[in-house]
């Protein structure tokens with residue numbers, strides 16, 4: 001019998017390259033430096049965010065209130081002493097920070113390898129400023145499948161057929177909100193067109209294509225240091241915008 005696995009609880013790769021781990025840590029530390037006392041902070045999900053949480057906790061900031069995108073992140077943040085509140089209680093967030101699976105040169109992202117992309121997109125949208133943290137291997141010349149999906153359970157076979165070239169993840173992966181996690185494996189083409197098609201398909205709760213308009217800053221850590229790429233969403237000075245002018 002297939003077991004159910006909640007989003008955000010995907011185990012890290014067994015033998016992740018130590019260089020990639022160090023790069024994720026470097027990107028996470030750079031982003032943690034953007035935070036200030038009393039900020040309302042959105043926390044993403046995944047192995048890069050797992051590096052971010054201790055980096056935030058170590059800053060010892062006063063009055064930080066966080067909204068988490070998964071139960072996994074919520075538990076890990078609380079264990080480090082960070083205050084986690086329901087998103088609706090916090091109103092507009094000052095900043096949200098999250099990882100990504102792929103970043104293209106235009107600033108489009110694919111997210112949702114861990115299945116938390118619906119909540120992650122809501123939290124990114126709720127923030128004045130959305131910062132993406134990645135190891136350099138996430139930067140790609142062109143997005144490639146799969147594109148993660150969250151689907152309504154009702155009529156899911158019809159939804160999969162309407163999307164085409166999509167299938168449910170094994171082990172009945174589901175989101176904390178009861179959605180079924182699937183992936184689209186067909187060609188991507190222009191991301192905006194695919195994003196619109198997926199959004200318009202009945203039964204699709206969310207998809208993992210994030211447009212550049214949602215992204216303020218991408219922090220890519222590589223062997224040569226930190227590269228900062230601007231997205232199309234404004235980067236708020238109060239959320240550490242001054243840090244953008246520093247060289248990579």
Ligand code: DER
Nearest residue numbers: 046047048099100112113114
């Ligand atoms: O699942 C997700 O959306 C994650 O944020 C993903 O995009 C990045 O995961 P990683 O930090 O484990 O590589």
